[in-house]
Amino acid sequence: MAGQSNILDKLKELARNLWWCWQSNVIDLFRELDPALWREVDHNPVEFLQRIPADQLERRSAEMALDSRIDFAFRRLSEYLKGTDSWGAVHASILRARPVAYFSAEFGLHESLPIYSGGLGVLAGDHLKSASDLGIPLIGVGLLYNQGYFRQSLDANGWQQESYLDTDVSLLPIEPALGPDGSPLKVSVETTNGTLHARVWRVEVGRTTLLLLDANVPENNESDRTLTARLYGGDGRTRIRQELLLGVGGVRAIKALGIQPSVLHLNEGHSAFAVLEKIRELMEETGLPYGEVHRDVAQMTVFTTHTPVAAGHDRFPAELVEEHLGRVREAIGLSYEDFMGLGRVYTHDANELFCMTVLALKLSRHANGVSALHGVVSRRMWHPLYPNLPEEQVPIGHITNGVHVKTWVAPQMAMLFHRHLGPDWSARQRHPETWGAIEEVDDAELWETHQILKARLITFVRSRLVAQARKRGESDSSAARFANVLDPNALTIGFARRFATYKRAGLALKDIDRMVDIINDAKRPIQFVFAGKAHPEDRYGKELIQYIVKIAWDDRFRNNIVFVEDYDMNVARHLVQGVDVWLNNPRRPQEASGTSGEKAVLNGTLNFSILDGWWAEAYDGRNGFAIGAGTNHASIQVQDERDHASLIDVLTHQVVPTYYDQDEAGLPRKWVARQKDAFRTLAWKFNADRMVMDYVRRSYAPAAGGVTCQ
Template identity: 35%
Template sequence: MDFLDRSIRRTRFAYFSMEIALRAEMHTYSGGLGVLAGDSVRSAADLDLPMVFVTLVSRQGYVRQAIDDRHGQISKPDPWVPQDFATALPQMVAVSIEGRAVWVRPWLYGLECPLGHVVPVVLLDTDLEQNAVEDRRITDTLYGGDQAYRLKQEIVLGIGGQSVLRALGFRIKKYHLNEGHAALLTLPLLRETQRPDVDGASDPVRGYDIAAVRERCVFTTHTPVEAGFDKFDYDLVDRVLGDYIERDVLTHLAGVDQLNMTRLALNLSGYVNGVARRHAETTRKLFPGYQIASITNGVHVHRWTHRAVATLFEQQFSKWAHEPEVLAFADQIDDRALWAAHENAKRDLLARIAQATGKQLRPDLPLIGYARRMTAYKRPELIFSDLDRLREIAKNRPFQMVLAGLAHPSDGGGQEAIRSLGAHIEALDGVVQAVFVPGYNLDIAAALVAGCDVWLNTPLPPLEASGTSGMKAALNGVLNLSVLDGWWIEGCVDGVTGWSIPSNGADANDAGALYDKLRDVVLPLYDGDRGRWIWMMKQAISKIGPSFNSHRMMRRYVTEAYLR
């Protein structure tokens, strides 16, 4: 606990996120947003940044996935025990929800890096005997329940989290809102600036110092479509949040018809960024008149590099984990050594697949991987659009596929995609060996991005805000085959770091372009020119690794956003 006292004294920046992936056994994450936040914690520790991270404890997790006989996802709670990993702190604060005092207790998790630096992560919990039964469940399920449940969670995260930090003694100068879920933390900051002597009848915000709040807030938006923003009807807000702040102030800052959490964060943050250059451009079109910068996401290189590949890096660049920039020289790695390391990672993945599915894939055939949150815009079924053409390609150039991913229980499109993937896999049996690995989590993701030969991504442009799985794959020399969207627009040098899939947004045309690339370029290269393939592996590591890492990302946040 000594590290907490030290952190309280020195910490100046607070990072709020609904989900943070700290370790596979702590089910406080659902997908990319949480994994990015977890990589941010790791880099903050490596760089010894004066930061604290705040999230929900999510005692029942997100989804524990099983697959039934008809290929459908069975969604079960995924509980974990906070006291096995974190320490309950004695301080508690109360927030008002539906007119009741709801008590919030923090759990403390210290993430320690190999250099010995520790960063505190505060996990907020309402499962306390002081609370009503329904309020004890607020921090149970990540992204669970109805709109009222979600709003209550966001009150606990934003207003409760800000109060908890104060109760612990933190003196925060800058708050980082990772997505709009945390936007309500701006409201207590706004209330602090209120001047009751100012008449706000003609202008509802005249009694508040908007500029002072904006000076203290940084907002990262990850959602490139209007439909993805959290919005709440004002009648619901009045019932749940009460009169915490005047309704006309909220309508002025967060939207007339509904409380739009993204718009609230935009209006009360002095620095706003998208998570890739293309995403920032898309966000500027959604919200004209706002200044939207871009800081492209990155991944934690030490967390996502397979141990066999990491050993190669250690031998040539002893400080690679702390200074990922030196990976620019990875193109000098010996070809045979890199291929041997890749084969090691592939064997580990094939063993995991066999254990999880009972299917034994071949180490000598190219393995295409696809794993991410299952939802419609990511188009997980695109490669299965024409099964006859897939069979034809595979007869001439055999290949294998591995797929994984979770669907939210209320996402019908995602659920149906998983069922369809299972049916396609069954239909291709005997020609294309393919498997779906259930129970997708951090550990499975790490094995997949390291052990595949090709990493596939087929989102519908421009709906991929950034995407980071391909960055993790590239660190291991796995080559990306992806639609040009999100980060890949910046990372793709066609035929060098991987390949692009031409896309006009029509599924049939995009699938045809994918098949052409597989048949004419990717598979012939794997089969016929191993030297060139390994050369591309080294190009992927040396050109993507130095730039698309979370150390670079966090340094940019500190210098461009936190210290403004």
């Protein structure tokens, strides 16, 4: 039993560091102990180990000879944590003593830690993972949402329903952050009408640490105890109090832990209050005036803006700002008018709301968008802040987003890379020459690997649809029909993202009568898999979901258009790994980046996208398909009509013919050639390792007082 206890202890250690979630071999260990329970707990190893009976753990370990594999995984984690031979050890040594503090309102690390809603959070999670792999000294700062983002279901009318479940903290991979005296750390933030309190948790993400602030503590009143219950829930008052905790509370938590960051990285404007608190802190420590400290803190601040959509930038009325930041304002010695001016484009316009993005831009000296086109759009959008500069000289650059490869590549595809690109391919992923070897992969092997992933996706979707139907109260016979939807041999198109109106989820289905003939073509059928959530207050987004769902339930489309409920990282993983085509058709130029398409690339899925965000700088005519010519029209209606026409034209004259042009062996040689082109031209560039290295070279090192690295 002592040996078994040792094995359990090692599994618990593995479960407590999210390094496991990008190690397919470790995931397999948990799954093989009890596949059904692993699915039941939503792939949460902490809950899994609490629920698996000890005798079953012992029996399965013996039957599957898992002991040595568990030992090996444990050693790998230990070696990884102790490793000093990393890119960061050489190129980011300036950050070793004083790391980067990376603030974000959400972090998407894994579905078992539900503190994210979409792309912004997943990007933040991928940033932490790559910082860990590269050995970049970095501390994440966020909020612990006790109910997370909502769980989505559809009623009998196809209308989105939201439910919120309280999370049992004991089932999460988190531990209390301990202060210098060894007691659980708590921080407080004073406002003009009371004090907010929060406890601090820590999550280990490989070699990086994520700090999460939690307002559910006895010191708060009942209203404030629910402050961090839900992500993006509540009104403006709730939002500003959350952002006060994130920014001001986050800086205080870091200081209380004895961490002295040399860089503050604001991932979106939600955390911009952090800069004000850092100014206050340094004024108190140094005795220097606001002007001098402001200059120094702005130099150490990096700000990443993520959206060109006006509604995506938080704005608050002046009285709400004064209520919550009045104490900070007084401490840094600014008048009411000067302080409010920090959040306004037109400083003295008392009617202008206080904007968090404006505050972040005014208090940082290193600002960037998240793609080349988004950089252009951001400079145009915020040009009024810099009236004395030409638009092209507005100090907002760009660092194009990337995705964490080992999180998003399917194990089957990773094995193919291992065989043909070399066992160390993932360590060399950012080098173009690494991917050149993909040309030598046999077409049949690549196609077979893709078909395996597609079959896995269809099995997953069928299972989810049957469960959805039963949950809606449909009869067993009615639910059973979903067990046969989707054809493994048909061209399969995936569309999954937040159902914001500008993303135009229904664009492909705008002309239903025409789509009937295209979708149900006897020789060249196509099928769609949709997923995504609308914000609870976004009625238009909900109507769009209902529109698509009702089409999916139409007898003409019942087998080839489906909507998968409750989109999360697990659903996303299956979709980007298994569909043939990843469709993205936002209204240009409102898609800042679009990282889901980058995840698709890693799995041999071809992008079919508007030339917006990352695709505007990625598409070369052979590595996927483009909708439109990269132009905009003054009329939204005209632009939508033109883009719809282009989508249908490219679909019917390029995508479908290329996919179904198969030789006698059933291989679509021209399609596979495009897959290889996509791997070769895109995988090395649009990954998070390259992204984080760009941040180190262009932003972190200069912000920390160093010179730009090469």
